[in-house]
Amino acid sequence: MADQLDFYFDFSSPYGYLAAQEIDALAVRHSLTARWHPTLIGAAFKQTGSQPLLGVPMKGDYAQHDLGRTARRLGVPFQLPKAFPFMAVASARAFYWRAATDEADAKKLAKALYRTAFADGADISSAQSVAEIASATCGVSADDVLAALNDPQLKDLLRNEVNAALERGVFGSPFIFVGDEAFWGFDRLPDVEAWLEGGW
Amino acid sequence: MADQLDFYFDFSSPYGYLAAQEIDALAVRHSLTARWHPTLIGAAFKQTGSQPLLGVPMKGDYAQHDLGRTARRLGVPFQLPKAFPFMAVASARAFYWRAATDEADAKKLAKALYRTAFADGADISSAQSVAEIASATCGVSADDVLAALNDPQLKDLLRNEVNAALERGVFGSPFIFVGDEAFWGFDRLPDVEAWLEGGW
Numbered sequence: 001m002a003d004q005l006d007f008y009f010d011f012s013s014p015y016g017y018l019a020a021q022e023i024d025a026l027a028v029r030h031s032l033t034a035r036w037h038p039t040l041i042g043a044a045f046k047q048t049g050s051q052p053l054l055g056v057p058m059k060g061d062y063a064q065h066d067l068g069r070t071a072r073r074l075g076v077p078f079q080l081p082k083a084f085p086f087m088a089v090a091s092a093r094a095f096y097w098r099a100a101t102d103e104a105d106a107k108k109l110a111k112a113l114y115r116t117a118f119a120d121g122a123d124i125s126s127a128q129s130v131a132e133i134a135s136a137t138c139g140v141s142a143d144d145v146l147a148a149l150n151d152p153q154l155k156d157l158l159r160n161e162v163n164a165a166l167e168r169g170v171f172g173s174p175f176i177f178v179g180d181e182a183f184w185g186f187d188r189l190p191d192v193e194a195w196l197e198g199g200w
Numbered sequence: 201m202a203d204q205l206d207f208y209f210d211f212s213s214p215y216g217y218l219a220a221q222e223i224d225a226l227a228v229r230h231s232l233t234a235r236w237h238p239t240l241i242g243a244a245f246k247q248t249g250s251q252p253l254l255g256v257p258m259k260g261d262y263a264q265h266d267l268g269r270t271a272r273r274l275g276v277p278f279q280l281p282k283a284f285p286f287m288a289v290a291s292a293r294a295f296y297w298r299a300a301t302d303e304a305d306a307k308k309l310a311k312a313l314y315r316t317a318f319a320d321g322a323d324i325s326s327a328q329s330v331a332e333i334a335s336a337t338c339g340v341s342a343d344d345v346l347a348a349l350n351d352p353q354l355k356d357l358l359r360n361e362v363n364a365a366l367e368r369g370v371f372g373s374p375f376i377f378v379g380d381e382a383f384w385g386f387d388r389l390p391d392v393e394a395w396l397e398g399g400w
C-alpha cells in the first residue's frame with residue numbers, strides 16, 4: 001500500500017467542502033498523507049451529462065437539505081454562497097501556485113478558501129477575492145498572488161491537472177483514490193476507512 | 201416518531217437490491233416496521249434528467265465496480281442480469297397484488313424477485329417469469345398470477361403508487377423516509393440508523 005491517498009475535489013463542491021474537513025484526519029489515522037488535487041468537475045460533467053447538483057429538479061432540494069443536515073452532524077458551519085454554483089478556476093490555480101513551493105501551506109489555503117465559500121458564504125470565484133485570501137493565509141502580497149494567477153505556466157498546470165483527473169476517472173467531487181481503488185462521494189468516507197483497514 | 205419507515209425502491213435498481221438485504225433488520229433494531237414501496241423510478245428520471253446509472257460514461261464503470269465491491273462487503277451474492285436495465289412494471293404490480301392480501305408475503309415475493317435478478321442474474325421483466333416466481337413464493341398458480349397482473353385495477357394501483365412516490369420527492373432508488381426525513385441511496389443507511397438513534 002502506498003503512503004498516500006488522493007483527494008480530488010472542486011472548490012465549488014459543497015460535499016467537497018465537507019470531505020475537506022475530514023480527509024486529513026482520516027489519512028493520519030492510517031499513517032497516510034492525503035494529497036489534495038483540486039480539479040474542475042465541469043469537464044467530467046460534459047462526459048457524464050451531469051448538471052450542477054442544486055439546480056436539478058427534486059434532487060437539488062434534497063441535496064440542499066442534506067448538506068445542512070450533514071454539516072450539523074459533523075458540527076461544521078455551513079451555508080451556500082449567494083452566487084452558486086461558482087467558477088472555481090481562480091481558487092484551483094491559487095492552490096497549485098502555492099503547492100509548487102509549499103504543499104502544507106497550499107492545504108491551509110484550500111481550507112481557507114472553502115471556509116470563505118461554505119462557512120462564510122462569501123465569494124471565492126474572482127481572482128481578486130482569492131488573492132486576498134491567499135495573501136492573508138500565505139503572507140504574500142495580494143498583487144503578487146494576482147500576478148501569479150495570470151502566469152500562463154500556472155494556467156497550463158491546472159489544465160493538465162484537470163485532464164489527469166479526468167483520465168483517472170474522476171467524475172464527481174469529492175473523489176478519493178486509495179491506490180487504484182476509487183471512492184466517490186462524501187458518504188463514502190466510511191468505505192475509504194474500511195478499505196484502509198484491510199479491504200474486504 | 202411513527203412506528204414505521206418507508207422504503208422506496210425500483211426492482212431494476214441494484215442498489216435497491218442491496219438495501220433490501222438490510223432494511224428490515226435496520227427497522228427491527230429500532231422497533232419499527234419497514235414498509236416497502238416498489239416504484240418505477242423512470243418517472244422521476246424524466247424530471248431530474250437522470251439516465252440509467254450503468255449507461256452513464258465514467259459513472260457507469262465506477263458504479264459497476266462499486267456494486268460488486270459493496271456486495272462483497274455485505275456478503276451478498278451479486279451479478280447484473282444480462283438484460284439491464286429492465287422494465288420493472290410486472291414485478292412492481294406483483295408486489296402490490298400480493299400486498300393487498302398479505303404484506304409479509306409481498307415482502308417475501310419482493311426478495312425472491314430481487315434475488316432472481318441480482319443474485320441469479322435471471323429475468324424478472326416479463327409477466328411470465330414474475331408469475332412463476334410469485335407462484336413458487338406465494339402458492340398461487342402462475343395462471344392466476346398472470347390474470348391478476350392484467351387486472352386494470354392493479355394497473356391503476358401501481359400508477360397511483362408511482363405518482364405518490366413522485367409527489368413525496370422520491371427521485372432515486374433506494375429512497376427511505378423516517379417520518380418526513382428523506383434519505384437517498386444505499387450508502388445513507390448509516391445515516392438512517394443515526395437519525396433513528398435520536399437525530400443530531
